[in-house]
Amino acid sequence: MTVQQGKIGLIAGGGDLPARLVDAAKASGRAVFVVALEGHCETPEALGAPYEIVRLGAASKILGQLRAHGCVDVVLAGKVQRPSFASIRPDLRAAKILARIGLKSLGDDGLLRIVGQELERDGFRLIGAHEIMRDLVTPVGVLGAVSPDDQSRADARRGLEIARILGQADVGQGCIVQQGLVLAVEAIEGTDEMIRRSAEYARPGPGGVLVKSSKPQQDQRLDLPAIGVTTVEQAYQAGLSGIALFAGGTMIIDREAVIALADRYGMFLVGLSLPDGYDHDK
Known part of the structure; x- marks a missing residue:
């Protein structure tokens, strides 16, 4: 457009x-x-x-x-x-x-x-x-030097499914999944508080994954979920392994700085597409 x-x-x-x-x-x-x-x-x-x-x-x-x-x-x-x-x-x-x-x-x-x-x-x-800022929208694929392992990829996919369901119910735009367990879902408290809260329920072993997605019914001009360097900092402090974003339906503010910080912390940053056969409108 x-x-x-x-x-x-x-x-x-x-x-x-x-x-x-x-x-x-x-x-x-x-x-x-x-x-x-x-x-x-x-x-x-x-x-x-x-x-x-x-x-x-x-x-x-x-x-x-x-x-x-x-x-x-x-x-x-x-x-x-x-x-x-x-x-x-x-x-x-x-x-x-x-x-x-x-x-x-x-x-x-x-x-x-x-x-x-x-x-x-x-x-x-x-x-x-x-x-206005064409580079805001998250692309598909691994965005930094760190790639998610098999467990993190499974958690990210599980998280995307949950986030889309939450969005369809008009509740929130994100969740945190660790080793298949949902540690937290986002509601009115917002992403920052959700991340902080998730640390209380973290299990031993590989850290969880923060997943953000737009709502299926969302007008793309309004309130697309976004992350920035503060999000990466808080995710690291909470012991998360990485961040997975719905490609085309989320924004990264100051992408170069976000990727650089994730790399420094050894965290992955990945843009996910919907799997084949998934109903994009529901």
């Missing part, structure tokens, strides 16, 4: 990805305006672009700011802790959205889909982070 020219509106959460997207967009000659989500985007002044801090529930203000600054394309990027209804404090526009989808969709893939639909309804073009 070819990204149009014009200003990019970045709705930014936390982490390193928003700043990298700003740099990549500017390097391609495109201006960026940032809607920094209050309480999630920690240092908007460091992003290197004009910004406005807006709370998550202020839908009218978010859309108004994007429109006022002449944004054509809009991308959502960065970590956003899944909110409760009380913490959103919805304005009238957001309240109408929530009334339409129901509270059961809060924090789920369904809520992200509605956000995308609202942006497009207002005339913006929703794009994925990977459309």
